[in-house]
Amino acid sequence: xxxxxxxxxxxxxxxxxxxxxxxxxxxxxxxxxxxxxxxxxxxxxxxxxxxxxxxxxxxxxxxxxxxxxxxxxxxxxxxxxxxxxxxxxxxxxxxxxxxxxxxxxxxxxxxxxxxxxxxxxxxxxxxxxxxxxxxxxxxxxxxxxxxxxxxxxxxxxxxxxxxxxxxxxxxxxxxxxxxxxxxxxxxxxxxxxxxxxxxxxxxxxxxxxxxxxxxxxxxxxxxxxxxxxxxxxxxxxxxxxxxxxxxxxxxxxxxxxxxxxxxxxxxxxxxxxxxxxxxxxxxxxxxxxxxxxxxxxxxxxxxxxxxxxxxxxxxxxxxxxxxxxxxx
Numbered sequence: 001x002x003x004x005x006x007x008x009x010x011x012x013x014x015x016x017x018x019x020x021x022x023x024x025x026x027x028x029x030x031x032x033x034x035x036x037x038x039x040x041x042x043x044x045x046x047x048x049x050x051x052x053x054x055x056x057x058x059x060x061x062x063x064x065x066x067x068x069x070x071x072x073x074x075x076x077x078x079x080x081x082x083x084x085x086x087x088x089x090x091x092x093x094x095x096x097x098x099x100x101x102x103x104x105x106x107x108x109x110x111x112x113x114x115x116x117x118x119x120x121x122x123x124x125x126x127x128x129x130x131x132x133x134x135x136x137x138x139x140x141x142x143x144x145x146x147x148x149x150x151x152x153x154x155x156x157x158x159x160x161x162x163x164x165x166x167x168x169x170x171x172x173x174x175x176x177x178x179x180x181x182x183x184x185x186x187x188x189x190x191x192x193x194x195x196x197x198x199x200x201x202x203x204x205x206x207x208x209x210x211x212x213x214x215x216x217x218x219x220x221x222x223x224x225x226x227x228x229x230x231x232x233x234x235x236x237x238x239x240x241x242x243x244x245x246x247x248x249x250x251x252x253x254x255x256x257x258x259x260x261x262x263x264x265x266x267x268x269x270x271x272x273x274x275x276x277x278x279x280x281x282x283x284x285x286x287x288x289x290x291x292x293x294x295x296x297x298x299x300x301x302x303x304x305x306x307x308x309x310x311x312x313x314x315x316x317x318x319x320x321x322x323x324x325x326x327x328x
Contacts (some may be wrong), residue, residue, distance in 0.1 A: 008293040008315050010308075012053045014263040015292070019050055023057055031063040038076045041053050044122055044167035045260050051123050052172060055083025059091070075118040082107070082114040086127045093134045104134050117161075122166035122173065129176035132156040132182035142178075151195040155180055169264070171209040174200050178216065190224065193217045209260070211252040214244045214269040219297040223305075236275030245272035249281055258288070267294045267315075271301075274318040279325030285320045 013020035018037055025033040034054055041047045048164035058064050064084050067077045092100040108131060116123035131154070138144040144154040155177065163173035177200075183194045197213035204210035222235050235241065248269050253261070266289050273282035295311045298318070302310030 006316060006319070007291070008312055008319075009089045009291045010058065010293060012263075012294070014048065015258075015290070016050070018163070019053060022054065024317060026054060026057050026061065026063055029061050029063050029066070033317055034058070034063070034080070035067060035071075035074070035076065038079055044170065046122075048123055048126065048167070048170060048172050049262060051079060052085050054188045055080060055087050059084045063248075069284055074261040075114075075121075078110075078114045078117040079121055079123050082124050082127045085110040086130050089134065090130060100134075104131060107131055111290065120166055120322065122163045122170050124172045125163040125166070126170060126176060129156055129159045129163065129173055129180065132176070133179045134142055136183075136185075138184075149199055152199060153181065153184070153196075167211050170205050171265075174210055178213065178324075180300040182220070190217070190221055193220065203324040207257075207260075208256040209252060209256070209262065209265055212248045212265045212268055215272045215297075218272070219268065223300045236272070237277060241272065241277070242276040245269070245276045245278060245280075249285075253285065261291070263292055264294050264296070270322070271297045271318065275291050279322045282318070282322035283326035286322050 011020065013023055022033040022037040025031075025071075038050065041050055058080060064080050065078060067074065071077055086105070089100065089103040089107040089174065090096075097103075097268070108128070111124045111127045111131070113325060114121070114127070118124065126212050132143045135143045138154065142158055143156045147153055147158045148157055156256075160173055160177055161289045163170050167173075178193060178196065181196055182189055184192070194214075194217055196211075200210045201213055202210075216236075218241060226235060232281060252265075253269060266285055270282050270285040273279075273285060293312070293315045295308055298314040299305045299308075299311035301314045304310035
């Protein structure tokens with residue numbers, strides 16, 4: 001397809017065709033396809049990804065309640081109930097809805113229930129980590145445990161350890177910890193975020209998505225500290241920025257199975273390589289993305305960051321530049 005005709009697509013399932021089909025049913029309130037999909041999901045990496053996407057859609061339906069009515073002993077349904085409850089609590093908190101605290105309590109109880117029903121599953125603990133960002137001031141003791149290393153912060157380290165015990169280096173668990181750092185709201189949150197992702201990526205094995213974490217913090221720092229009127233600037237072409245991008249390319253992308261790579265990670269890597277002027281390397285990642293894109297990180301480079309069309313325009317421009325460089 002010629003660049004002038006290319007139109008990117010946003011879809012939470014990305015390349016996961018089975019998940020896309022289950023989501024289509026779920027949006028109409030049907031749950032059988034979701035149950036069957038989860039029943040044949042082979043590992044914790046894909047399980048975590050699929051339950052997260054399914055939970056975001058199921059939060060707008062009664063599908064999980066219906067599933068539990070039909071199959072009250074289903075552990076997968078219990079985990080999905082936790083996913084939905086957490087999604088609703090986070091949304092209520094974000095919008096300032098008066099039911100936020102009540103939904104938070106319901107979600108906490110659903111997570112604990114799911115952890116009991118599925119003791120080997122990391123997702124209930126990932127869900128509890130997601131709730132930790134709602135605890136302003138870290139009032140709950142489980143959200144202010146001493147850190148496991150220097151230069152880190154008091155936080156929900158016990159919850160992260162529980163997720164790690166079940167699925168070492170679980171991608172979503174560490175992203176939830178990063179969200180917790182940002183929610184602390186302290187002036188040093190970005191410094192704490194940098195320290196955290198450096199610690200996390202330094203202990204992660206080759207092929208782990210945790211090697212992409214520094215790219216997320218760089219985008220967040222740019223979003224907070226810079227204007228939105230520069231297509232390329234020194235923030236993205238420094239020696240540190242290039243080193244982070246190339247490390248993610250070599251240690252994560254080229255050493256991980258394609259099925260384990262998420263759309264947000266691929267978009268952040270393509271963006272970082274493009275920003276560092278590594279166009280041929282970026283082209284490799286753009287080719288894997290195909291038509292799929294996510295609004296972040298591209299929105300931060302748009303003159304209209306709140307407009308999805310702005311992010312799409314930046315993505316198309318970056319993709320065209322990278323592919324043109326690759327073709328010579």
